[in-house]
Amino acid sequence: MSKLVEVTINDKTYNIPEGHSILRACEENGIIIPRLCFLDSIHEDGNCRLCSVEVDQQHNLKPACKTIVRDGMNVVTENKRIYDYVSTNLELLASNHHFECFKCSREDNCEFLDLLRRYSILNEYSDLYGYELKQTQLNNSSDAMVIDSSKCVLCGRCVSACEKYTGIGVLDFNKRGNKTYVGPAQFRGLEDAGCIYCGKCIQACPTGALREQDDIKVFERAVRDPSKTVIVQVAPSIRASLGEEFGYPVGTNVEGKMFAALHLLGVDEMIDTNFAADLTIVEEGSEFLDRVQNDGVLPMFTSCSPGWVNYLELYYPELIPNLSSCKSPQQMAGAIIKTYYAERLQVDSKDVVSVSIMPCVAKKAEAKREDMGRDGYQDVDIVLTTRELARLIKRRGIDFKNIQPMEPFGDLATYTGAASIFGVTGGVMEAALRTVSEMLDSEAKLIEFKEVRGKENMKEATYHLAGKDINIAVVHGGVAIKEFLEMLKTTDKEYHFVEFMGCIGGCINGGGQPIVKAKDFERIDVIKERSKVLYTMDSKSILRKSHLNPAVQKLYSDYLNKLNQHDLHNLLHTHYKARTAYSEYIE
């Protein structure tokens, strides 16, 4: 129990734990202080100056986010002077902001807009002194993300997020003064700058300056094209988080309503990525066994996280042989949709529009990769993030909260508990272990592998299977990835299987997930709440091991086992290519 100090805030006395900042002290006591750039333990530079408060009657104001309380401190957070200064600050930001709220990805979840409304900003500076659209860039060279400088408020949260979450620091301030803009160095596109599209910057951005490439219109047209059959797959993490966009508390399972909404949107068929997750486990399990028994490259790395795959291809290409050749569940699902499923529906592959709903931004780029298709079509045509789906549902006027839940039809929607937990860090490993342990040792009947669960960035465990010690590790987030791979270079320990996720916490904290405002992120453990949904689904499932999924077994017996090696490989496996960042020479 920490010591308490007495602080007067707006003429009332409070007992605040020592070491708290004024901002934290106020928020814990219901006093609202405007804030924009503060992101706990990620970006604490105090540069937006909106949280300026009067301390001990000093003339110059202090930033509440970084001023620590002291016994006897006298704080004033609201008076005419402070109100005028905050308003002027916001007017300044508004006067060069490109307001496109009607189409902006943050139309109903924008921290900047909240502040503008709260302070009744009139945006008069534009009229009076000219509207200088922040010129610089619309950096949209990548297939996944866009940097729109005309909406940037230069808070710097994205710069810190890329540095502290992912450890690659792709973004930084360029130029100076009022010509400053955020982006990769030397006007390079994101693709060239070594970005892995994990989307941590998007999650940190308070406005619509950073966003995923918007594919809503493409989807809308496809769904209204009578010649096309739209087949949608939904990732495990969507059902655990979609509800947040409609007012449900964090950690609510809205699976039924999710499918109902998709149905109302007009899609022709719905399948579940979870099904493909089970398929992936079976394929990957076999691959792992093969490597273990036939002296293959070990440790084997999982390959379902495209952010992680990008990271490896860019920064540790020498370890490409360690990557599992299995495609991710999204891509396996896409491949099955366009071949097996299209056949069953008696539709030409070319007339199938395969859509996936993903918590991930990197998936948009993954879908466009070379290997992910054949005969002139891609296996996944459109990737929509959780946020895009939510926007679609709202724009169509669907009353999400009150629709009747639905179940998807067809057996490509059957899944086991192991598939549900794919969205959490450690989930893929646990799912794999459940299958692999049985493959290696038919006596092993383990279901839960609790050692791989939890928030630490690197988790390790050893399981004794078929007379061998199998060393596994689970790594998530760019910083931990680097640490682990560097350690791998020098360690004597033999690892066999490692799960890597590009995002801390796994897909439930992916770049495409509903954005939680900075303030709320400090109060709610979002990762924990969302992962609880998935673990609960798993514990309530009857079938909890991927290889026991009857639909998967049927797929193999009906279709996959009849394919030749080459075709099977083409459907479910892929290749990787070494890439370098900053490879183009720019004068």
Added chain:
Amino acid sequence: MFERMQLLVCGGESCEQKQIGAIKDALLVELKKHDCENEIAITQSSCFGLCEKGAIVGVFPDEVYYQCKTKSEIVMIVEKHIKNNQIVEELRIKDPILHKRLKEHSNFHVFNKQNRIVLRNCGIINPLSIEEYIARDGYFALAKALKEYTSEEVIEIVKKSKLRGRGGGGFPTGLKWEYAKNSQSDIKYVVCNADEGDPGAFMDRAVLEGDPHSILEAMAICGYAIGAQQGYIYVRAEYPVAVERLERAIEDAKNLNLLGDNLFGTDFSFEIELRLGSGAFVCGEETALIASIEGFRGMPKLKPPFPAESGLWGKPTNVNNVETFANIPVIILKGADWFNTIGTEKSSGTKVFALGGKIKNTGLIEIPMGTTLRDVVFDIGGGIPNRKKIKAIQTGGPSGGCIIEKDLDTPIDFDTLTDLGSMMGSGGMIVMDEDNCMVDVARFYLEFTVEESCGKCTPCREGTKRMYDILNKISEGKGTLEDIDHLEVLASMVAETSLCGLGQTAPNPVLSTLKHFRDEYLAHVNDHYCPAGVCRELTNYIIDDTCVGCTKCATNCPVGAIIGWPKAIHKLDMSLCIRCGACKQACPVGSIKTVKGGEAHV
């Protein structure tokens, strides 16, 4: 070197008056007899042209001139005045006109040498010669500090001297050193801020180019005091001569083991390296400077933590300005008490100012704190040229404000200038006369600040730009009263909520010109007229009917805006006019007048 008194003796080698020559020799003999040689400096000036008065001897700092015709008179002067500080009234030159003439002659010989502490060696020693620096007691202060004082005692001396930071902040240097000393760490750093960015300031440049060793010695003393072994001089790349001289000085010092390991046989070691700036004014702010040395983008950080606690690479760091450091060796050698005899109670010592603008004697001056602004401008500075009237003095560069005529008798020190709404700053002093437009002055400084803002915090990045937009609008004649209100709100907001000193002080020129010259702003806004005739769109000329048709104006116009036949009244086309004023100057009868906007004669 720091003699108690200075004697200025007339003539010199070209003196042909043998009589006078004999008197001067007697002076030297007397001084030797009284053992005053080392504490009295004798300078031979040029001939005053007053030979009938005998030998003229000026005694400084008392500023008394004597006329001596006999040897016994010399004896009296030495015994009474020089030895016992008693003025010999009967020999004194009292005629005010003569006194003034003598003073004018002696001004530069004497006055500049009098209080030169920071610039003590500039113009006297060869900056490339470490031997000459040593000859002027160089590195003796370091030896004294290492051998005679503990590090705590050194800090006590600096504290006692009440030396305040000369970079603009005016923070007590001794206290700053003490904070760094009290931070626990085995690695600490000393940083010299030589990124003199204020436009018009070149005081630090003179020291770096003319006396680089003084900085090295001071940094070593600082390192000893706070417990650091490594020093960095962050010098702007726009000073290539300074960089060269510093590099050479460091090398020479190393060769004589006055930098490096075990200085003077003690266990104190100190190394100095240079780091060059890359053209960012904001890197003169200490946390931005530290970020720049670390290789990051030069952007300031929140304070606390202060560099004394966590600075370069997270270690306790002491950052001081060049001029602050230049004072240190002298303070160690002569003592804190001596230092306190110069200057005022709260601001001891001297300050170097770079005089510029509408003033006769532009250049660097070093004056004791407490000298009045009037003395600086009219006495030392020589006054305003062309018989113009003084309007304002701008001190502190883009962070400072204007001081008006009625406040000219204010003695200069850190606090008095801040009370007047300006600040000492680094020492730039720009004098303005009636031909300066104060709106334009504010706009000029803001242009600089807008360009140099780092962009990290919203108030400075956006606020200064909008203030600049408003000032442009006003000087183009499109301003409204509402604009002035916005200007004031913006100025207060930027000043009170910016993250670093650049933003916090950027509105000062605006706020102080608004306070003292609001009528000029109103003239621009309400009357569309620039009283000083500077703002182009608001300055119009007409040729009235006193014109004699001499065609001189038309001949001198560089853009051909004047037409007229000889002996007929000429006409001005304002749409071509660039307001250079050449026609006004050329007109022999003063027919060309500046009028309020809108009345242009076409």
Added chain:
Amino acid sequence: MTKLAEIKKIKRKTLKDLKSQRRIQVGIGTCGIAAGAKEVFEFLEREKIKNKLDDCMITGVGCMGECALEPMVEVVEKDGSSIIYCNMSVDRTQEVVDSHLLKGVKLEKYSLTRQKR
């Protein structure tokens, strides 16, 4: 390791050397260089050799503070008395060499104290 005694020795020797020569100081701060002090300096060095002025030491010094009057040349005699010449072009320097250095006649018209403001 350099001892204090060695520094003192350097000081004594340098002071002695300084007193044994006439010192011709040219201001070579940036202000001086911008005004042409380098040319003046080099000219003086050539003149010294040409006229065999062995008791003259040509040296550069820092900014003297009167930046508007650069280039400045100060002639310091052995007894410490000095005269500061201002606005020194190479031609004027020639005059100073001929009149002052060679004939001992100072040129008051160029001296600092005679500059009309």
